[in-house]
Amino acid sequence: MNGVLRFLRSPRLALGVIGFLAVWTGVGAWAPWMQPQGPAAPAWAVATGLSHPFTSLPFLAGIALLFAATLACTWGKRARVVAIRRGEMPGSAVRLLPRKADLDAFLSSEGFRGNGVIRTRFAFALWGGWVFHVGLLVLIAAALVQFSLHDSGTFDLSVSERASLAAHGTVFGRERGPLAREALPDVEVALARFDPFLHQHGYSQDRLSELDVFVPGQPVRTETMDRAAGIRAGDIEIFQAIPTGLSLTIDVQGLGLRAVKLQPESARRASAEVTTPSGTRVRFIVDAQNEIDRPGGEGRMLVWIEGPDGRSLVAPGAPFPFGTGTARMTAVSRWGRFTYTHTPGFALVVGGLVVVLLGSLLLSFPAGVVRVENGGGNRSAVLFVTRGGSAIAADWERVGSPTSRE
Amino acid sequence: MQSILFWSAVSLYALATVAWFAWAATGKASASTAGRALLAFGLVPHAASLAMRWVEVGHGPYNTRYEVISADTFILVAVWLAATLFARGIAGLGVFVAPAAFLLMGWSVSTFDLKREVPIIFKSWWLFLHIGFAKLFFASILLAAACAAAWLVKDRRPQALRKLPSAEKLDLYAHQFTIISFLFLGVMIVAGALWAHQSWGRYWGWDPIETSALVTWIVFGLVLHFRVLHRWTGKRMAWLTFVALGFAVVTLFVVAIMVPTVHNSYMVGG
Numbered sequence A: 001m002n003g004v005l006r007f008l009r010s011p012r013l014a015l016g017v018i019g020f021l022a023v024w025t026g027v028g029a030w031a032p033w034m035q036p037q038g039p040a041a042p043a044w045a046v047a048t049g050l051s052h053p054f055t056s057l058p059f060l061a062g063i064a065l066l067f068a069a070t071l072a073c074t075w076g077k078r079a080r081v082v083a084i085r086r087g088e089m090p091g092s093a094v095r096l097l098p099r100k101a102d103l104d105a106f107l108s109s110e111g112f113r114g115n116g117v118i119r120t121r122f123a124f125a126l127w128g129g130w131v132f133h134v135g136l137l138v139l140i141a142a143a144l145v146q147f148s149l150h151d152s153g154t155f156d157l158s159v160s161e162r163a164s165l166a167a168h169g170t171v172f173g174r175e176r177g178p179l180a181r182e183a184l185p186d187v188e189v190a191l192a193r194f195d196p197f198l199h200q201h202g203y204s205q206d207r208l209s210e211l212d213v214f215v216p217g218q219p220v221r222t223e224t225m226d227r228a229a230g231i232r233a234g235d236i237e238i239f240q241a242i243p244t245g246l247s248l249t250i251d252v253q254g255l256g257l258r259a260v261k262l263q264p265e266s267a268r269r270a271s272a273e274v275t276t277p278s279g280t281r282v283r284f285i286v287d288a289q290n291e292i293d294r295p296g297g298e299g300r301m302l303v304w305i306e307g308p309d310g311r312s313l314v315a316p317g318a319p320f321p322f323g324t325g326t327a328r329m330t331a332v333s334r335w336g337r338f339t340y341t342h343t344p345g346f347a348l349v350v351g352g353l354v355v356v357l358l359g360s361l362l363l364s365f366p367a368g369v370v371r372v373e374n375g376g377g378n379r380s381a382v383l384f385v386t387r388g389g390s391a392i393a394a395d396w397e398r399v400g401s402p403t404s405r406e
Numbered sequence B: 001m002q003s004i005l006f007w008s009a010v011s012l013y014a015l016a017t018v019a020w021f022a023w024a025a026t027g028k029a030s031a032s033t034a035g036r037a038l039l040a041f042g043l044v045p046h047a048a049s050l051a052m053r054w055v056e057v058g059h060g061p062y063n064t065r066y067e068v069i070s071a072d073t074f075i076l077v078a079v080w081l082a083a084t085l086f087a088r089g090i091a092g093l094g095v096f097v098a099p100a101a102f103l104l105m106g107w108s109v110s111t112f113d114l115k116r117e118v119p120i121i122f123k124s125w126w127l128f129l130h131i132g133f134a135k136l137f138f139a140s141i142l143l144a145a146a147c148a149a150a151w152l153v154k155d156r157r158p159q160a161l162r163k164l165p166s167a168e169k170l171d172l173y174a175h176q177f178t179i180i181s182f183l184f185l186g187v188m189i190v191a192g193a194l195w196a197h198q199s200w201g202r203y204w205g206w207d208p209i210e211t212s213a214l215v216t217w218i219v220f221g222l223v224l225h226f227r228v229l230h231r232w233t234g235k236r237m238a239w240l241t242f243v244a245l246g247f248a249v250v251t252l253f254v255v256a257i258m259v260p261t262v263h264n265s266y267m268v269g270g
Helices: A002-010 A011-029 A045-048 A059-074 A078-085 A103-109 A123-149 A346-363 A388-399 B002-026 B027-058 B065-086 B088-108 B124-155 B168-202 B209-230 B234-258
Strands: A093-098 A116-121 A152-160 A162-166 A172-175 A187-198 A206-214 A221-226 A231-233 A236-252 A255-260 A269-275 A280-290 A301-307 A310-313 A319-322 A324-341 A368-375 A379-384 A404-405
Touching: A002 A011, A002 A059, A011 A078, A011 B124, A011 B209, A045 A310, A059 A123, A078 A123, A093 A388, A103 A379, A123 A346, A152 A187, A152 A255, A187 A236, A187 A324, A206 A231, A206 A236, A221 A236, A236 A269, A236 A280, A255 A269, A255 A324, A269 A388, A301 A319, A319 B124, A346 B168, A379 A388, A388 B124, A388 B168, A404 B124, B002 B065, B027 B065, B027 B088, B065 B088, B065 B124, B065 B209, B088 B124, B088 B168, B124 B168, B168 B209, B168 B234, B209 B234
Parallel strands: none
Antiparallel strands: A093 A379, A093 A404, A116 A368, A152 A172, A152 A324, A162 A187, A187 A206, A206 A221, A231 A236, A236 A255, A236 A324, A269 A280, A280 A301, A301 A310, A319 A324, A368 A379
């Protein structure tokens, strides 16, 4: 047991693990196959786990080892800090040997307060290392919890369309942790208004949506949202995403209104394939006068339907054959993309981050403890500082007294 | 007017560089006093030019290379001046700060005329913490590297830069600035993570700059461990400080210029 503890506490292990994580993270993030539209990962990357670097076994093992090493280093550190605060100096302490100069004045000029045997400088900051390491432990544990429970997904909505996230086919690209709930969020949303190219003062053109949010047991809320921040809907948050495109609203005989979301084929053409109630596949095509994503507008548009019997123009409001029945196009609008996230455990992550930062802040203070000794009328001191011990010893030496390690 | 103020600042930084080099060559106190004063006076037109640009474009200095580098330079000089109030010994670092300020202003000027609106996700208070601490991080690691460079100069030629503090003190200041830059980098990363959570619902996305910042933070952790656990000091630590500076420069500038990332806008014109 002691051997394991010694191994986990060894500085070489700490440096090795930290170094490994730095290299792995750097290589993983910069690898060509990790870039958008990058090539497929080569076989060696698949074999080593670098094809999915941040969920791979080596990375997770490194994190686990970092956690264990940090825990081992932190264990017992509290008692060491308390002992130093009492004046029980570690081996790295520096002895200021007796000399004729005024020791009290010297210590005071170095920032040590008090006039007793034990004097301190930023004593609270002696806890910096301990707090920092505890923060790291909390952060690693919190990130693991959050990763295990997180749930996110994507959905598209056309203007005037109302959709239930729990309904089949609404959400795609879902990602959830191994312990996340299986059920989709019980939330309905309707896109009341959508401007893909709104110019808010001081900011470049971007999306803005007005969403009606329906959460069981809560009154309906209307929320305006851009990409700067999400909105809360029950226990999830909804965010505006960038993708957008043209959308056709079709009134299908006997079925009511349907939104057909078109994907770009070229700068001026978008299309979508749909299945009619009778099971045949047809394709809607929109040809625009201008670029479809031109902020100034698409200009005049022609809408076509293409099926087994060929292609025909669709006029607004006029019925057209749709499978064995008919349908009417009531509007040409746009669809916007949204994401939802459910992030239980995030508060714990924030807590871990705060403690890590608090530890870093404490570390930035040059804390120290000095024990003044009177031996045979000569006054000397034993000094422990978190940094700069040799500089203080050199200063003391400069006024004429030798120094030595305790 | 904005241009006149900017060039006034550049001129004062150039004159400060000359004064500091004169101090390094002759050791005359009057040269260092003049160098310090010129850098301090340079901040006045520099601040005015940044403020005028802020008013003109409607956002702070964090979009396009000119705004970012010019503001980084301002923070560098201001942080150095503030640090000299707490540790008078590092006033001599002006010999590194002045030419760095002059060169950085030179880098920024080629995109002086480029003005862009900021993306909508900049509509967040986290922006100020994230970007503010990025600038403080850059200034503090540059000062750490300046201390390390001064240490190396003194190590090779003990009589050089006589007015600078002892080698032990320079080593201590380098350590102090490295720890402070570690804190500032940490705040930058955390503020960025919370900002990302506000805008996208996730606090971490392995974006190239995010990852590079994390790697840099880990490298800083390594450097500090070498100091604390292995008691590395002197020459080895000086070179390690340069390594840390290298990672910082890659994170803050190189990745944004060379790699597609959500952070590209701040180095537009790069």
